[in-house]
Amino acid sequence: MTVAGLEQMDRAALSAAWSELFDTPVPKSLSQPLLRRFLARRLQEEAGASLSARHRKVLADAAAKPTRSVLPGGRLIREWNGVTHIVDVTEAGFVWNGETHRSLSQVAKAITGAHWSGPRFFCLRKGDR
Incomplete structure (x- = not known):
């Protein structure tokens, strides 16, 4: 399976690839284009590609920021x-x-x-x- 090959896959083939790469069922809410993006990223990770230092920093900063949620009853x-x-x-x-x-x-x-x-x-x- 290749990143380029994902474009030719239908929903069933993408679902099978998802199950193989993630060991979980495909979330029903994912559209085919989004499914392709997730699968492409996973294939790139397995091939040794990683995020740039800038992208890692953006993600780390976002994860570190506390979020305030407003709950029902508030x-x-x-x-x-x-x-x-x-x-x-x-x-x-x-x-x-x-x-x-x-x-x-x-x-x-x-x-x-x-x-x-x-x-x-x-x-x-x-x-x-």
């Missing part, structure tokens, strides 16, 4: 233009002013009228305060 409070806004976190999304939004960015836009990163607007990322 409440976010943010003051904007003298008004205190309260957002409740539910399984269905984020409830603000009785309306459920799918993302914090939608809530931030509803509050400000401008596009914001929701996590940034609600100071959920380190250094946003």
Whole structure:
């Protein structure tokens, strides 16, 4: 099996290659193009290719950064233009002013009228305060 040969493979052949290379079933959510990318990377690793120092640093930095997650049952409070806004976190999304939004960015836009990163607007990322 070669990286170039992956392009000719159908879903069944890609699934068989996945099982051989990863010893796990293929995740159902993976599209064929993404499956090909994962398989190509694994073949390159087995051939001795490794990530560049820059890419290793990017991955290490990303893994080292703490993430803050907002769990259902949580409440976010943010003051904007003298008004205190309260957002409740539910399984269905984020409830603000009785309306459920799918993302914090939608809530931030509803509050400000401008596009914001929701996590940034609600100071959920380190250094946003």
